[in-house]
Amino acid sequence: MTEKKYNILLIEDEEMLANMYETKFKNEGFDIRKALDGETGLQLAGEIKPDIILLDIIMPKLDGFSVLKKIKENDKLKSVPVILLTNLGQDEDIKKGQTLGAAGYLVKANLTPIEVVNKVKEYLK
Numbered sequence: 001m002t003e004k005k006y007n008i009l010l011i012e013d014e015e016m017l018a019n020m021y022e023t024k025f026k027n028e029g030f031d032i033r034k035a036l037d038g039e040t041g042l043q044l045a046g047e048i049k050p051d052i053i054l055l056d057i058i059m060p061k062l063d064g065f066s067v068l069k070k071i072k073e074n075d076k077l078k079s080v081p082v083i084l085l086t087n088l089g090q091d092e093d094i095k096k097g098q099t100l101g102a103a104g105y106l107v108k109a110n111l112t113p114i115e116v117v118n119k120v121k122e123y124l125k
Contacts (some may be wrong), residue, residue: 006124009050010034011041011067012085013059017108021054024113025120038062042070045077052124053103054116057086057093065100072101081123085116 005093010020018034025032033048033058035041039061045053053071057064064084081103086093089107099107106119 006030006051008032009041009048010054011038011053012056013037020113021116024117026107028117038064038067040096042067045071049076050080052120053082054085055082057084057085065096068100068102083123106124
């Protein structure tokens, strides 16, 4: 029996960070696509309908909260879990993310990339 290969969409504007996460997820057997801004990320989400989306908040063109709102308004995408992956750790940001429908909230500064991968695995179970 082969394990399902999960499809992840990473929307992160910091290219170095995005590449680092991409490598970690690929090493763990995930299919991962990345977008470096919110607009591209939203477009890609519609095209590939990923199993899970990792979403930064502060980004060019469209911020993470706007992307999250649009994903949750889209009938094709609203069931896809979105985990906010950000350095904004304020309670109000976390609350806003939850209100908009985020499945989880991870603060980048508090987690190593492999810890992020492990958290994603937990969400996919």
